[in-house]
Amino acid sequence: MLFSIGLVFMAVAAFDYFVGSTQQIVQLPAWLKGRTELGSDPWTLGMGHYRLFIIAVCAALTVGLQYVLAHTRFGSRLRASVDDQRVAAGLGINVNIVFLSTFAFGSGLAGLGGALGAEVLGLDPTFPLKFMIYFLIVVALGGTSSITGPLLAALLLGIADVAGKYYIPKMGAFIVYCLMIAILLWRPQGLFSRTGGKA
Numbered sequence: 001m002l003f004s005i006g007l008v009f010m011a012v013a014a015f016d017y018f019v020g021s022t023q024q025i026v027q028l029p030a031w032l033k034g035r036t037e038l039g040s041d042p043w044t045l046g047m048g049h050y051r052l053f054i055i056a057v058c059a060a061l062t063v064g065l066q067y068v069l070a071h072t073r074f075g076s077r078l079r080a081s082v083d084d085q086r087v088a089a090g091l092g093i094n095v096n097i098v099f100l101s102t103f104a105f106g107s108g109l110a111g112l113g114g115a116l117g118a119e120v121l122g123l124d125p126t127f128p129l130k131f132m133i134y135f136l137i138v139v140a141l142g143g144t145s146s147i148t149g150p151l152l153a154a155l156l157l158g159i160a161d162v163a164g165k166y167y168i169p170k171m172g173a174f175i176v177y178c179l180m181i182a183i184l185l186w187r188p189q190g191l192f193s194r195t196g197g198k199a
Helices: 002-018 049-071 074-081 086-092 095-121 126-140 148-167 173-187
Strands: 035-038 045-048
Touching: 002 126, 035 049, 035 095, 045 049, 045 086, 049 095, 074 086, 074 095, 086 095, 095 126, 126 148, 148 173
Parallel strands: none
Antiparallel strands: 035 045
């Protein structure tokens, strides 16, 4: 994790040196522009097409990842390697390859998430540094044994963050940290972690 954070700082410095620190504008295709509204005043619910697109992509990725983790040979090898590396290696699983493949795919998903969020959040060299702490909080709260845990933790923190900034703007992101501390005091292993088997 520390190595990955170091790479982030190196990438930020390289981007700033070669491209500059000016925020880049992301141009969306025409079909992702516009807004969809449902209902009528005062009960109008509206959302931009691009945000709906992000929700659809995230939902599809969640279902796909959950299927891979729970119903494929690679998923069973990954779960076995996470639970007990020695036993998994004894069963003939190349644990290093499994972890390397998982890290590479996860890095690709992180890049996809950053690319999808660039239009909403703005793209500049410090873009990853603004949200890196949230990623760490999500993993700490949701656990690493399933896709569902981090997803629900991200939804919980996102709702708490937006609601806190809307109803108590003076506290800003403080609500998120209070929620994190409360949950970790209640469940230090995370909300959805499971105990691996021991030989």
